[in-house]
Amino acid sequence: MSLPKPVMRGLLAKRLRFHLPIAFGVAITTALLYKFAVTEPRKKAYANFYKHYDAVKEFKAMREAGIFESVRPAGK
Amino acid sequence: MAHPSQLGFQDAASPVMEELLHFHDHTLMIVFLISTLVLYIIVAMVTTKLTDKLILDSQVIEIIWTLLPAMILILIALPSLRILYLMDEINDPHLTIKAMGHQWYWSYEYTDYEDLGFDSYMIPTQDLAPGQFRLLETDHRMVVPLNSPTRILISADDVLHSWAVPSLGIKMDAVPGRLNQTAFITSRPGVFFGQCSEICGANHSFMPIVVEAVPLEHFENWSSMMLQDT
Numbered sequence: 001m002s003l004p005k006p007v008m009r010g011l012l013a014k015r016l017r018f019h020l021p022i023a024f025g026v027a028i029t030t031a032l033l034y035k036f037a038v039t040e041p042r043k044k045a046y047a048n049f050y051k052h053y054d055a056v057k058e059f060k061a062m063r064e065a066g067i068f069e070s071v072r073p074a075g076k
Numbered sequence: 077m078a079h080p081s082q083l084g085f086q087d088a089a090s091p092v093m094e095e096l097l098h099f100h101d102h103t104l105m106i107v108f109l110i111s112t113l114v115l116y117i118i119v120a121m122v123t124t125k126l127t128d129k130l131i132l133d134s135q136v137i138e139i140i141w142t143l144l145p146a147m148i149l150i151l152i153a154l155p156s157l158r159i160l161y162l163m164d165e166i167n168d169p170h171l172t173i174k175a176m177g178h179q180w181y182w183s184y185e186y187t188d189y190e191d192l193g194f195d196s197y198m199i200p201t202q203d204l205a206p207g208q209f210r211l212l213e214t215d216h217r218m219v220v221p222l223n224s225p226t227r228i229l230i231s232a233d234d235v236l237h238s239w240a241v242p243s244l245g246i247k248m249d250a251v252p253g254r255l256n257q258t259a260f261i262t263s264r265p266g267v268f269f270g271q272c273s274e275i276c277g278a279n280h281s282f283m284p285i286v287v288e289a290v291p292l293e294h295f296e297n298w299s300s301m302m303l304q305d306t
Binding site for chain 1: 088094097098101102104105106108109110112113116117120124126127128216217219222223263264265266267288290291294295297298
């Protein structure tokens with residue numbers, strides 16, 4: 001009883017067929033992870049910061065903290 | 077300003093810088109995608125003894141690795157050009173300031189209405205007050221009104237300098253004999269720091285830039301006060 005003929009051709013192609021989809025999948029997953037872990041939160045953070053931003057209130061707080069040179073804290 | 081061991085950009089203080097931040101995130105995402113793909117393929121190729129004996133007429137792979145990078149480059153170029161044209165829009169500035177680079181300080185001129193000009197030298201480390209930042213503070217700050225489009229004309233008196241404020245997304249060379257123009261709007265009040273960004277001699281690292289954004293009435297009071305002092 002003879003052994004079945006082993007596969008002798010297409011070994012690299014078989015390896016590529018296995019690994020290339022995984023390679024693209026990992027790459028796209030990395031990109032999506034970065035997008036949803038960094039890019040979107042940063043956009044939301046800026047949008048939320050400026051949604052209810054009161055420049056006058058922030059300016060007054062900074063002024064009282066004494067960080068400006070063009071305007072001294074109120075009362076000085 | 078930057079904080080110690082900072083890797084990313086400073087918080088944006090102008091709309092253009094916000095756009096640049098988001099563009100950088102978009103482009104870095106593409107960089108990570110390509111790097112991960114290439115790294116995986118390298119490892120897969122290096123960890124096998126299998127090879128392709130028929131390395132001829134590999135038109136399919138050639139087409140793939142021509143078209144794919146071309147599409148990726150278009151994905152990067154389109155947002156990049158959008159921001160480039162956004163920065164060049166006619167913005168009808170409310171104020172024009174001239175910044176001149178010297179060895180080794182900046183001078184600012186506000187000549188829209190009166191003739192206001194002053195020099196801005198770095199505060200030496202030994203003269204710093206508690207809470208001030210080493211190599212970043214100046215004796216006179218460039219004060220601008222908040223939320224007002226401001227044009228800045230940049231030139232130099234002697235050698236090349238560069239006027240840069242990272243949180244506003246501005247960097248513009250100061251070239252002797254040439255007038256470079258850029259514009260910005262400060263989205264929030266505060267103090268924004270920058271440093272000379274073109275090698276200009278021994279004290280190139282010691283001619284910082286400080287921009288102070290305050291509401292208009294305080295800007296007007298400041299400029300009246302500065303005029304009286306000069």
